[in-house]
Amino acid sequence: xxxxxxxxxxxxxxxxxxxxxxxxxxxxxxxLPRDRFEVIVVKNFEDKESDxxxxxxxxxxxxxxxxxQGRFLLAGLEEAKGDIITFLEDDDMYREVRxxxxxxxxxxxxxxxxLQQPIDAxxxxxxxxxxxxxxxxxxxxxxxxxxxxxxxxxxASSMAVQRRVAERARLDLVRKSVDTxxxxxxxxxxxxxxVPERLTxxxxxxxxxxxxxxxxxxxxxxxxxxxxxxxxxxxxxxTSKVSRExxxxxxxxxxxxxxxxxxxxxxxxxxxxxxAVWLRLRGWPVNRGAxxxxxxxxxxxxxxxxxxxxxxxxxxxxEPGGSAVKAxxxxxxxxxxxxxxxxxxxxxxxxxxxxxxxGQPIKDRGGLQGRPWxxxxxxxxxxxxxxxx
Numbered sequence: 001x002x003x004x005x006x007x008x009x010x011x012x013x014x015x016x017x018x019x020x021x022x023x024x025x026x027x028x029x030x031x032l033p034r035d036r037f038e039v040i041v042v043k044n045f046e047d048k049e050s051d052x053x054x055x056x057x058x059x060x061x062x063x064x065x066x067x068x069q070g071r072f073l074l075a076g077l078e079e080a081k082g083d084i085i086t087f088l089e090d091d092d093m094y095r096e097v098r099x100x101x102x103x104x105x106x107x108x109x110x111x112x113x114x115l116q117q118p119i120d121a122x123x124x125x126x127x128x129x130x131x132x133x134x135x136x137x138x139x140x141x142x143x144x145x146x147x148x149x150x151x152x153x154x155x156a157s158s159m160a161v162q163r164r165v166a167e168r169a170r171l172d173l174v175r176k177s178v179d180t181x182x183x184x185x186x187x188x189x190x191x192x193x194x195v196p197e198r199l200t201x202x203x204x205x206x207x208x209x210x211x212x213x214x215x216x217x218x219x220x221x222x223x224x225x226x227x228x229x230x231x232x233x234x235x236x237x238x239t240s241k242v243s244r245e246x247x248x249x250x251x252x253x254x255x256x257x258x259x260x261x262x263x264x265x266x267x268x269x270x271x272x273x274x275x276a277v278w279l280r281l282r283g284w285p286v287n288r289g290a291x292x293x294x295x296x297x298x299x300x301x302x303x304x305x306x307x308x309x310x311x312x313x314x315x316x317x318x319e320p321g322g323s324a325v326k327a328x329x330x331x332x333x334x335x336x337x338x339x340x341x342x343x344x345x346x347x348x349x350x351x352x353x354x355x356x357x358x359g360q361p362i363k364d365r366g367g368l369q370g371r372p373w374x375x376x377x378x379x380x381x382x383x384x385x386x387x388x389x
């Protein structure tokens with residue numbers, strides 16, 4: 001065992017100073033003995049309070065102004081000496097026992113994954129739901145569909161991987177999707193051990209990387225475009241079937257939204273292609289209401305009115321925006337009989353539009369069927385990268 005210990009914690013902070021001291025103090029409070037872990041802090045600023053915590057603990061500090069999150073993380077990985085690599089984003093924190101759980105729980109698995117406890121900007125625990133479904137017990141996952149079902153490629157602060165997995169992940173290719181790059185590499189290298197304990201405190205605030213509330217349609221489209229490009233780049237770089245299956249799904253999810261929504265250049269969409277989302281994602285454990293809501297965030301308001309969706313999807317007097325995701329879920333998750341009323345209206349709209357029904361059960365197999373999704377003419381018109389059909 002090296003003097004640095006078997007665990008390397010890579011802390012990343014880009015531009016945000018206010019939360020970093022809390023993240024570092026959560027590492028000071030760990031129950032795992034100090035000689036069994038090292039800390040590398042990658043940041044692009046100086047901060048008196050954070051720098052003092054780093055200095056008094058003898059932790060490493062790395063400066064980087066790289067804007068791509070994957071390459072920013074790589075700056076810390078190059079300095080890491082441990083056999084286990086785990087991550088901590090500046091706005092998150094660890095429970096006191098997390099590193100001890102990782103140390104004892106990773107074993108021969110490629111990745112250790114734990115759940116999150118949401119907190120607000122002031123550090124108070126809140127009841128926000130971060131995923132539609134949580135694992136009911138401890139699991140060993142080696143299938144892409146289970147990764148999607150439980151959203152296991154979310155929040156790098158909840159991940160710990162074998163060093164070989166971190167080195168295999170093509171972090172140099174990703175602007176934002178570090179979490180998915182790590183999960184894909186873990187699927188390629190072995191299995192993911194999922195522990196249903198809330199060992200990470202996940203801060204919910206307006207500057208979250210995944211936050212969409214308050215964004216304009218153009219800003220949201222740009223964000224989705226970055227995710228889509230990440231997934232396509234990662235897909236091209238791997239030969240693993242199970243990793244490609246995960247990346248195919250993520251690319252399909254965001255690519256379909258971009259093609260059917262407003263897109264980068266504001267090309268209008270047709271009514272019929274809206275149904276393609278359900279056909280492409282059928283057979284995957286995805287919240288279809290959330291997909292529709294994301295599309296409504298991007299499509300022009302006059303199109304929403306033309307589709308006659310507004311009267312039963314959006315609150316009276318509101319235009320498509322952040323509330324559309326929540327409103328769209330009424331189709332699938334609202335209590336009866338309200339849900340039945342909305343579904344009847346949706347069925348009536350379906351009947352007026354040619355093509356297969358959007359109401360196909362999610363349990364039906366189909367969707368990608370092993371074939372990667374690539375952009376068609378409409379998507380290429382909007383500048384989406386990818387192979388020809």
